[in-house]
Amino acid sequence: MSTQSALLCSAVSFSTYRAGQLRTVGTGYVLPRKWTRLEDWDGRDALALARMLDPRQDDSSAAARGKVFFVAMTAKTRGDPDSFACYQVKGKKVDPVFCGNSTAAGAALHCEVTGRKSAALSVGCDGQAALAETTCVLDPEGWLVSQRWSLKPGDTIQETQAAGHRAVSCHLLNDYLVVWGPLQTDFESLIAGSGSRSTLRSKVAVIQAGDPLPKVHFLNCNGVHGAAPQTGLATLGLVASRVDWVADLVSNGQILTPGGIEEVPVVSEEAGGSVSMTLPTVRVTFRHLKLDS
Numbered sequence: 001m002s003t004q005s006a007l008l009c010s011a012v013s014f015s016t017y018r019a020g021q022l023r024t025v026g027t028g029y030v031l032p033r034k035w036t037r038l039e040d041w042d043g044r045d046a047l048a049l050a051r052m053l054d055p056r057q058d059d060s061s062a063a064a065r066g067k068v069f070f071v072a073m074t075a076k077t078r079g080d081p082d083s084f085a086c087y088q089v090k091g092k093k094v095d096p097v098f099c100g101n102s103t104a105a106g107a108a109l110h111c112e113v114t115g116r117k118s119a120a121l122s123v124g125c126d127g128q129a130a131l132a133e134t135t136c137v138l139d140p141e142g143w144l145v146s147q148r149w150s151l152k153p154g155d156t157i158q159e160t161q162a163a164g165h166r167a168v169s170c171h172l173l174n175d176y177l178v179v180w181g182p183l184q185t186d187f188e189s190l191i192a193g194s195g196s197r198s199t200l201r202s203k204v205a206v207i208q209a210g211d212p213l214p215k216v217h218f219l220n221c222n223g224v225h226g227a228a229p230q231t232g233l234a235t236l237g238l239v240a241s242r243v244d245w246v247a248d249l250v251s252n253g254q255i256l257t258p259g260g261i262e263e264v265p266v267v268s269e270e271a272g273g274s275v276s277m278t279l280p281t282v283r284v285t286f287r288h289l290k291l292d293s
Helices: 043-053 100-114 187-194 230-240 244-249
Strands: 010-018 021-030 064-072 082-090 093-097 118-125 128-139 142-151 157-162 165-172 174-180 202-208 215-220 254-257 260-263 275-288
Touching (some): 021 043, 021 100, 043 093, 064 100, 100 118, 100 230, 100 275, 157 174, 174 230, 174 244, 202 230, 202 244, 230 244, 230 275
Parallel strands (some): 082 118, 174 202, 215 254
Antiparallel strands (some): 010 021, 010 275, 082 093, 118 128, 157 165, 165 174, 254 260
16 A cells, blocks of 8 residues: 555654663554554555654664554454564665564554553564563653563574584574674675575674673674664574574573673473563653654
8 A cells, every 4th residue: 555644643753772872763653443454554655654754764873773663453352462563674675574672662652552551562574473562661761661572483493504604594583694603704795695685684693702701793784783683682592592502602691792791581482382582671762753644
């Protein structure tokens, strides 16, 4: 469908923070309750809205940018989750993605619109799905959002090789390639050799032993991430629960990133082949956008 901003219920420019550092910026939208199918809004709408309304899509001070999310109030009962989808926009290209920071922003906007203190969101992306159960606390500095995600890994984790390095591919929370460093090549050659920029959902994590903590650099479509994406931390936790050499590297539960020390989520096995994990708490701030009819 062609985007008509007058159809949107609430629109914001959002920023997320961890440990006082700017992490992710983008725009977010809550759809009117008459929209019972989030599928009616897709990447074309995200791209158009980003071009029209995202004031920070080129903000290089953010570790991640160009995110657009939609929240649809699709729950049939109070206990059912509503629907959430996120897109990565870069130039004229757009792809669906998982983004923990954007999901936190979506949960906060959901709570602002509904007046609730928690939100359950069914997070979908390219055939994969996760349930994000969130708690949102409003204070004078914005929203503090905690999240617990549940999902089914299936057979999405595979050991492989990348430019001569031992590696693991994980096609669950985006398309991650976890590479055992130190690198014997540069980032660009590694990415070119692995095909890790085939979509905006493709990401790389390079992990190497360190004293006292292992060092990790994450790469996304904008280059080297200034800290750690929440999906990247979750992916490390998932891979460590399945692959011994990754488990050994992150055995103390912490990593050192360019943005400081981060906790690797502990993965809990659930019934029916599902797993769950708690993501780091995120600070969210909004600027409401004016929608012209």
